Amino acid sequence: MRICDLGEQELLRRLQHFCPTDLIGDDAALMAVSPNHRLVVTADTMVDGVHFSWGIANPDLWTMTPTEAGWRVAAANLSDIAAMGARPLGITVSLSLPPNSLWADIEAFYRGMVACLTPFHTPIVGGDVCRSSVLTVAIAAFGEVLPDQAIQRHQAQPGDAILVTGYHGSSRAGLALLLHPDETTDLTESDRQSLIQAHQRPHPRLDVIHQLRQLEGNMGQSFRVAGMDSSDGLADAVLQICRASQVGATVDRTTIPIAPVLQRWRSPQDALNWALYGGEDFELVLTCEMAIAQAIIQHIGPPATIIGHITAQPDVVLIDPNQPSWCGRLSLAQGFQHF
Amino acid sequence: MRICDLGEQELLRRLQHFCPTDLIGDDAALMAVSPNHRLVVTADTMVDGVHFSWGIANPDLWTMTPTEAGWRVAAANLSDIAAMGARPLGITVSLSLPPNSLWADIEAFYRGMVACLTPFHTPIVGGDVCRSSVLTVAIAAFGEVLPDQAIQRHQAQPGDAILVTGYHGSSRAGLALLLHPDETTDLTESDRQSLIQAHQRPHPRLDVIHQLRQLEGNMGQSFRVAGMDSSDGLADAVLQICRASQVGATVDRTTIPIAPVLQRWRSPQDALNWALYGGEDFELVLTCEMAIAQAIIQHIGPPATIIGHITAQPDVVLIDPNQPSWCGRLSLAQGFQHF
Secondary structure, three states, rough: EEEHHHHHHHHHHHHHOOOHHHHHHOEEEEEEEEEEEEEEEEEEEEEEOOOOOOOOOOHHHOOOOOHHHHHHHHHHHHHHHHHHHOEEEEEEEEEEEEOEEHHHHHHHHHHHHHHHHHHHHEEEEEEEEEEOOOOOEEEEEHHHHHHHHOOHHOOOOOOOOOOOOOOOOOHHHHHHHHHHOOOOOOOOHHHHHHHHHHHHHHOOOOHHHHHHHHHHHHOOOOOEEEEEEEEHHHHHHHHHHHHOOOOEEEHHHHOOOOHHHHHHOOOOOHHOOOOOHHHOOOOOEEEEOOHHHHHHHHHHOOEEEEEEEEEOOOEEEEOOOOOHHHHHEOOHHHOOOOO | OHHHHOHHHHHHHHHHHHOHHHHOOOOOOEEEEEEOOOEEEEEEEEEEEOOOOOOOOHHHHHOOOOHHHHHHHHHHHHHHHHHHOOEEEOOOOEEEEOOEEEEHHHHHHHHHHHHHHHHHHHOEEEEEEEOOOOOOOEEEEEEEEHHHHEEEEHHOOOEEEEEEEEOOOHHHHHHHHHHHHOOOOOOOOOHHHHHHHHHOOOOOOOHHHHHHHHHHHHHHOOOOEEEEEEEOOHHHHHHHHHHHHOOOEEEEHHHHHHHHHHHHHOHHHHHHHHHOOOOOOOOOEEOOOOOHHHHHHHOOOOOOOOEEEEOOOOOEEEEEEOOOEEEEEOOOHHHOOOO
C-alpha cells in the first residue's frame, strides 16, 4: 500500500494512532507543563515546488520571493499559536538545502521570518541545517496559555455565535493575480497589491488574542471560546469545529466579510467560493455565546463579523436571507489534498 | 555565494545572527517560561540518503530498517533533552514523503520512534505530512528543567573532572560492520550484534539525568554540572565544552571507556580514533567538581568513567600516563560536515 493510494486523510488518521488522542485534533497540541500552564506546540513543513515556488531552478516561476516565503511560514505557525489562544514563545527552523542554494536566498528567507516574528517578540531559538536535493523548511512553534484560556475546536455549543476576525478570499485572489500576471483586470495597481499582500504577507491574528484577554479584563470574567484558524479555508474551519464539537452550523452567506476590492473584481459567486474554500487567509473562526461574540466584534472592530450560529442538528448549511428558498451545504471536498 | 562554498560552520554562524545569542550554543535552546521552569527545545532533520539509507529505491543498501531509523531519530532528540539535564515532554514529527512511499515503511518508522520514546513516557504530540521527492523527517523535541538544574556547555571551570557516562566508539564500529557485511572478522555473532545494536538502537541517557536528581536528593544539595552529549563524537564534545567555557582540557587516553568487544576487534589506535571521532554514541560528557564527579561515577556505575580534567590554559590535549613523552591534540577537523 503506497501513500498515494491511502490519501492524506487516511494517512493522517493512521499516524494519529501513534499520538495520545487527547493531544491531537487542534491547530496545535496542548500539554500540561505545570498546573497553571499549558504548552502549545505545532509543526509545519514547506517543500520547494509544493508549498512555494522557490528555488534556484526557476526564479521566473516564483509566486513569492524568499523573503515572502519566510514571512508566510512564520505567519502560518504564529497563526496556529493564535488559534489556540496562546502567547508565542519561539520557533525552531530546520533547513534541508541543496548544496548549490544561494546564501542570499537563505538570508532573505530568514529576514522574512524575522520581519513577521519581531512584532510578536518571538525569537528563532534554534534548528538544524542539512543537505538534501530538495529545499525543505520544517518549523516547530511553541507558545503558552493558561488552562482556561485555551481555544479548542471541540468546545462549540448549540446557540453559539460564529464569528470571523477578518476578510476571507483575499489570499486566494492574490494568488490568482500572481499566477496570471498578464490577465487584464479592472483593478488599480493599489487594489492588485492589496490582494497580493494578503497572499504574501498574511498577518497572524495574535492581536485578537491580546484583545480577548483585554476584554476578559474589562468584563471581569473569562469566557469559553472555541475555534481555529482559517488557514485551510473558512468552510473547512466551520466544518472542523462542528465535527470536533458534534454540532452543526448555519452560516449566512451574505455576512461573510469579503474585501471590497474583491467584491468589485469578481462575481459574487466567485468571491464567495474563494472566501469559503480559498484558504490561507489566516483569520480566526471562533464560536461563543452570542452576547460575548457581540462584545468581541465590537472590541475588535470591522471587518470582524458574526456569520452564523451553531446548531444541535449536525448539518452545516449556508443560507441567504434574500433568497429564503435557497440553501447550500459546506463541503470539505474542495480542500487541498497533499497526496 | 553558494552554501557549499560557505561550508556548514560558516552557514551556522550566519544563521545564528538571526537567533538571540543567549538561546543558542547548547544541545537545545533553554527558555524561561515561568520563574521556576525552563522550556528546552531542540530540532533535528533526517534526510534519506544523507542521515540514513532508507527509501523505496534501494532496500539492499539499507544500513538500518525503517524501524531502526525511527528509533535513532527519537533517540537523538531525547539525547539532546538529556544533555540539557531536562525531562522530555513530547516530540513533533513532520514527514515529507514521496507519494510512492510504502505505508508499511512509515508505520515501521513510527513504531521505532514509539519503542524508543515509550520508556521515557514521551508522546508524539503532532506534526505534519506533505509531499516531496525526498523522504525527510523533521523532529522537534521539548522538555522542561528547573533553572538551577540545566546543564549547559559554558559552565565548565578549571579543576573540574570530565566524566563520560558510557562506552565510545561502538556506534562507529557497528556502522563499519553494517557497511562491510562480508568482511571477515574474529567477532562472534553476539559480539557483532552488540556493536550493530549500539549503532542502530542507541539509548538516550535520560536515566543519568534521573540519577543526578537522585544523587542531589541523597546529598541534600544541588551541584553545578556542565556538559553536552557525544552525538558528534567525544572529541567534539570536549572541544565544544572548552570553547564555550573558555577553558582547556587534559584527557587521559587510557581511561576512555571502549567496549571490550571493540578492544578485541580493532587495534588500540583504531579503537581510540572511533571512540574520539566516530560520533553517535549518544552518551553524556559532563564536567563538575572532582568530588561530585566521583559520587556520580559511583552512583551510575561502570562503564561511566572520569577521563580527564578541565584546565585554565586553552589547549585540549590528550595524554598517556604510560608514555609520558607522548602528547596528542584533539581536533574538530575529523568531524562530519554537511556541506
